[in-house]
Amino acid sequence: MQLFGEIFGAIYLYLDSMAFLFLSAVGLIIILGMMGITNLAHGEFMMLGAYTAVLATRAGLPFPISVVFASLMVGLFGMVLERLIIRRFYGNLLQSLVATWGISLIISQGMLVLMGPSLQTIRMPLGGITVAGKAYAAYRLLLAVIAIGLLIVMWYVFHRTKFGMRARGAMQNAEIAEAMGINTSRMYQFTFGIGSALAGFAGALYAPTTVLAPLYGASFLAPAFVTVVVSGGANVIQGALITSVLLGIIEGTSSRLYGTFIGRMALLAAAMVILRVLPTGISGYLETRGERAR
Amino acid sequence: MLRLKQLTSGYGSVPVVRDLSLDIKAREITVILGRNGVGKTTLMKTIIGVLPTMQGSITFKNTDVTKWSASRRARFGMGYVPQGRGIFPRLTVEENLLMGEFINIDSGGERLYDKVYSIFPRLDERRRQKGGTLSGGEQQMLAIGRALVGNPNLLILDEPSEGVQPSIVQDMVPILKGLMEELGLTILVVEQNLDFAMSLADRCYVMDRGTIVAELDKSEMTDSERVRRYLAI
Ligand SMILES: Nc1ncnc2c1ncn2[C@@H]1O[C@H](COP(=O)(O)OP(=O)(O)OP(=O)(O)O)[C@@H](O)[C@H]1O
Numbered sequence: 001m002q003l004f005g006e007i008f009g010a011i012y013l014y015l016d017s018m019a020f021l022f023l024s025a026v027g028l029i030i031i032l033g034m035m036g037i038t039n040l041a042h043g044e045f046m047m048l049g050a051y052t053a054v055l056a057t058r059a060g061l062p063f064p065i066s067v068v069f070a071s072l073m074v075g076l077f078g079m080v081l082e083r084l085i086i087r088r089f090y091g092n093l094l095q096s097l098v099a100t101w102g103i104s105l106i107i108s109q110g111m112l113v114l115m116g117p118s119l120q121t122i123r124m125p126l127g128g129i130t131v132a133g134k135a136y137a138a139y140r141l142l143l144a145v146i147a148i149g150l151l152i153v154m155w156y157v158f159h160r161t162k163f164g165m166r167a168r169g170a171m172q173n174a175e176i177a178e179a180m181g182i183n184t185s186r187m188y189q190f191t192f193g194i195g196s197a198l199a200g201f202a203g204a205l206y207a208p209t210t211v212l213a214p215l216y217g218a219s220f221l222a223p224a225f226v227t228v229v230v231s232g233g234a235n236v237i238q239g240a241l242i243t244s245v246l247l248g249i250i251e252g253t254s255s256r257l258y259g260t261f262i263g264r265m266a267l268l269a270a271a272m273v274i275l276r277v278l279p280t281g282i283s284g285y286l287e288t289r290g291e292r293a294r
Numbered sequence: 295m296l297r298l299k300q301l302t303s304g305y306g307s308v309p310v311v312r313d314l315s316l317d318i319k320a321r322e323i324t325v326i327l328g329r330n331g332v333g334k335t336t337l338m339k340t341i342i343g344v345l346p347t348m349q350g351s352i353t354f355k356n357t358d359v360t361k362w363s364a365s366r367r368a369r370f371g372m373g374y375v376p377q378g379r380g381i382f383p384r385l386t387v388e389e390n391l392l393m394g395e396f397i398n399i400d401s402g403g404e405r406l407y408d409k410v411y412s413i414f415p416r417l418d419e420r421r422r423q424k425g426g427t428l429s430g431g432e433q434q435m436l437a438i439g440r441a442l443v444g445n446p447n448l449l450i451l452d453e454p455s456e457g458v459q460p461s462i463v464q465d466m467v468p469i470l471k472g473l474m475e476e477l478g479l480t481i482l483v484v485e486q487n488l489d490f491a492m493s494l495a496d497r498c499y500v501m502d503r504g505t506i507v508a509e510l511d512k513s514e515m516t517d518s519e520r521v522r523r524y525l526a527i
């Protein structure tokens with residue numbers, strides 16, 4: 001029973017770590033893979049999702065509906081931003097970084113003015129469960145289940161639908177995809193919308209687990225960003241999965257032994273080592289290895 | 295079928311194609327010959343619309359398409375086989391062909407997957423293989439097949455013989471001629487391979503420094519000495 005408790009505790013911790021890394025990074029990775037843009041406002045998009053979900057719940061919507069609503073709103077917001085600003089910076093890494101960074105500042109400062117320095121959050125749904133004498137948050141287990149569910153849905157969309165096939169084609173060669181009659185401009189807008197909606201989704205899901213403040217976007221962004229950089233943009237779904245599992249194990253282990261701060265540091269250190277060894281990221285490595293094997 | 299009027303285009307503000315006028319007739323194979331770097335690919339990309347037209351106009355099927363996006367032109371009936379083939383390396387052969395399904399979709403005609411597989415049985419054998427793992431010749435077949443599945447009105451090929459073994463290049467001549475006859479296809483090819491170009495062409499132009507400098511008639515085409523002289527301008 002003692003051993004079972006230990007094992008369950010470890011699994012809980014690892015799943016929690018992995019789920020957060022995956023959920024927070026998947027939108028960012030899709031945008032990077034599709035458009036070659038690292039959206040530095042991703043953390044602010046998550047923050048917007050969290051705020052929207054909290055405010056909607058306070059206004060009386062059931063929490064799950066609020067989460068869906070927040071995802072849709074942030075997705076829509078992303079599509080408008082793409083049309084007005086982001087699309088001017090495709091193909092220019094530096095300019096796109098500056099532009100999205102500027103957007104992140106405007107959002108966080110704007111929210112600070114509008115909403116004040118912090119927002120009282122909502123209670124974590126579902127309460128606790130006790131396993132082998134220890135209490136765990138059932139909601140965090142649900143988050144892990146949601147992460148796995150989302151992974152399956154994304155894999156299905158990208159690998160089993162025509163939209164997904166066209167999206168992968170456009171990622172591999174946008175010019176040829178356009179010459180094959182695929183409206184890449186509309187596809188980019190749509191993909192940016194999906195990436196933004198996923199940011200909003202992640203932010204909304206994690207809203208009850210933390211204190212919310214307009215400047216919190218940066219702390220959302222950091223782990224997502226590390227996951228994305230380590231994964232690379234080559235093979236988005238597999239990359240996101242493998243990277244979040246790997247980094248989740250590293251972060252989980254070090255925070256279990258030495259606390260959360262060291263866990264974050266270990267995440268960064270691991271990212272640097274991995275990138276040193278695999279400069280194109282984990283997905284880039286899998287890609288080239290897969291091609292060589294044939 | 296396709297009319298280019300005083301076309302100028304290039305990269306940034308530097309024109310590469312200059313003041314080029316050309317009339318491509320329906321149900322013919324037109325070949326444009328030109329040495330390295332004279333602007334052949336730039337011209338093809340301008341015709342299909344991935345490069346914007348700086349000056350002049352492009353009329354396709356009696357419609358001015360100068361301002362249309364590439365995807366809209368493709369849906370209207372342009373099929374494109376790019377230089378270097380432009381296969382999607384991580385999509386399977388089958389998926390690469392499916393990527394061509396929007397070509398000429400405006401006409402609502404049937405999609406020609408079965409026909410493509412019967413013309414190129416090697417593609418049929420390799421349906422589930424990734425495009426990036428095919429040989430050069432197989433990729434060329436795939437690129438042609440991908441442009442064909444939508445049954446385009448105009449098929450544009452940019453140096454199809456490049457990087458393909460000679461026996462497959464020879465096979466391509468009757469295949470392209472047969473497609474023209476059978477589907478009523480209009481074909482535009484740019485080439486540097488003289489023998490291939492000569493055996494294919496109904497009409498042949500020479501391009502130099504971004505514009506058309508000569509048209510060769512049938513007798514001149516067989517007189518390859520004169521052609522070579524043109525190409526050595
Ligand atoms: N993306 C680009 N940006 C800027 N200049 C370019 C670009 N692509 C080609 N050029 C220039 O335009 C000119 C014409 O190139 P283009 O590719 O059209 O020639 P080509 O006739 O197709 O040559 P090749 O036989 O080698 O395919 C060349 O001087 C080339 O340097």
Ligand SMILES: [Mg+2]
Nearest residue numbers: 334335336377
């Ligand atoms: Mg060329």
